[in-house]
Amino acid sequence: xxxxxxxxxxxxxxxxxxxxxxxxxxxxxxxxxxxxxxxxxxxxxxxxxxxxxxxxxxxxxxxxxxxxxxxxxxxxxxxxxxxxxxxxxxxxxxxxxxxxxxxxxxxxxxxxxxxxxxxxxxxxxxxxxxxxxxxxxxxxxxxxxxxxxxxxxxxxxxxxxxxxxxxxxxxxxxxxxxxxxxxxxxxxxxxxxxxxxxxxxxxxxxxxxxxxxxxxxxxxxxxxxxxxxxxxxxxxxxxxxxxxxxxxxxxxxxxxxxxxxxxxxxxxxxxxxxxxxxxxxx
Ligand code: HEM
Numbered sequence: 120x121x122x123x124x125x126x127x128x129x130x131x132x133x134x135x136x137x138x139x140x141x142x143x144x145x146x147x148x149x150x151x152x153x154x155x156x157x158x159x160x161x162x163x164x165x166x167x168x169x170x171x172x173x174x175x176x177x178x179x180x181x182x183x184x185x186x187x188x189x190x191x192x193x194x195x196x197x198x199x200x201x202x203x204x205x206x207x208x209x210x211x212x213x214x215x216x217x218x219x220x221x222x223x224x225x226x227x228x229x230x231x232x233x234x235x236x237x238x239x240x241x242x243x244x245x246x247x248x249x250x251x252x253x254x255x256x257x258x259x260x261x262x263x264x265x266x267x268x269x270x271x272x273x274x275x276x277x278x279x280x281x282x283x284x285x286x287x288x289x290x291x292x293x294x295x296x297x298x299x300x301x302x303x304x305x306x307x308x309x310x311x312x313x314x315x316x317x318x319x320x321x322x323x324x325x326x327x328x329x330x331x332x333x334x335x336x337x338x339x340x341x342x343x344x345x346x347x348x349x350x351x352x353x354x355x356x357x358x359x360x361x362x363x364x365x366x367x368x369x370x371x372x373x374x375x376x377x378x379x380x381x382x383x384x385x386x387x388x389x390x391x392x393x394x395x396x397x398x399x400x401x
Contacts, residue, residue, distance in 0.1 A: 162235040166227045170235075173224045174244070180217050181249040184210050188256045188287055195290045198297065200337040207344040214351035221358040225365060232366050236373070243374025244359075248278060257348070257390040258286030260314045285311045288391050291341055292321055298338060300324035315392075322393040322400075329401055342394055349390050356386055 136142070146152065157175065160167045187206040194203035244250065246267050254261070260282055268275045285293075289311050296302040303320040325342060328335040360382035363372075372378045389395060 161238040164231070164235040166231045167235050167238075169224070169227055170232075173220050177217055177220055178247070178249055180213050181247070181253060184213050185249060185252055185256065187213075188253070192256070192285070192287055192290050195287070195294055195341070198294065200294070200341055204340055204344060207341075207348065211344070211347045211351055214348065214355060218351065218355050218358055221362045225362055227366065229366050229368070236367075239373045241373055241375065243372055243376075245372065245374035245376065248274060251278060252281050255281040255284070256287055257352070258288040258315050259388055259390055260286075260312055262312070283312045286315070286390075288315055288345065291345065292324075294341070295321070295324045295328070295338060298335065300327055317389075317392040317396060322397055325393050326397050326400065329397060345391050346394050349394075352390070353386065356382070360386065 158168060158171045160171065187210050191203040191206040191210075194200065194206070245264075248268060251261070251264050255278070262282065265275065265278055265282065268278055289309075292302060292306060292315075296307055301320060302324055303318060306315075306318050306321060309315070328338045328342060332339045360379060363382060364379045367378065369379050372381065376382075
């Protein structure tokens with residue numbers, strides 16, 4: 120027999136809304152029709168669903184990363200560093216999620232992948248424009264990748280603008296200068312459409328920050344948040360490279376690169392070189 124409390128709880132359940140003829144549902148709000156019908160398989164292989172979902176999840180997380188970084192850039196430009204910290208810390212947490220997709224993807228064996236790989240044609244994560252927008256936002260500016268997007272003028276325009284915009288690191292260096300730390304004029308007025316190269320004045324400015332943490336606490340916090348992001352980005356790249364080796368060995372990529380050899384090469388790329396160099400000298 121139901122107790123009085125259980126009976127009351129059961130009565131309350133009945134007030135749950137079920138008539139949605141005129142009201143917005145959960146799936147209306149989230150556009151689930153579009154989201155859940157975007158997994159268009161090109162083969163009847165069981166594991167192609169895994170392959171597509173892992174990419175979709177990754178692209179959704181990338182969308183949120185861009186949303187957070189672009190907003191953090193504005194915060195830093197207006198000297199609102201505290202507000203940027205929350206967003207940059209969120210980016211690191213998203214990166215943790217992005218890294219964990221490799222654990223799910225690694226459950227696919229090489230022979231399973233080979234059974235549908237030819238269906239991908241020349242499609243490759245190399246063409247992920249959100250990945251390029253993130254790289255641009257962090258300061259790694261590769262102009263040649265823009266050519267891929269010429270067939271879509273609107274997208275090309277978005278990428279072109281991101282390519283020519285100051286990166287998270289550019290605005291951080293500007294913040295160092297505004298805090299009174301001497302930065303070379305040619306760094307402050309540099310062409311931001313090319314990748315930043317390590318500069319002695321920038322390194323010395325960060326050194327001053329790390330040696331005077333109390334005085335420059337906010338810049339110190341900013342530096343460590345940047346290092347977290349770069350560290351996690353590299354961890355993602357490493358896991359990608361190792362997962363690729365595990366699944367296709369040293370075969371060429373569908374995007375046309377050497378495959379693992381190419382993915383190993385991009386591991387050498389630094390976004391914030393001085394923040395890594397100063398650790399040897401501190
Ligand atoms: C079986 C799974 C995967 C394989 C075998 C694979 C393979 C490769 C290879 C060989 C490349 C080098 C470019 C090329 O020649 O194609 C590449 C690039 C890339 N892949 Fe993957 N990948 C896989 C999964 C993923 C996933 C889940 C993502 C998440 C979005 C991803 C994102 C990327 C990105 C962003 C690049 C460009 C990297 C750069 O240029 O620095 N890949 N992939």
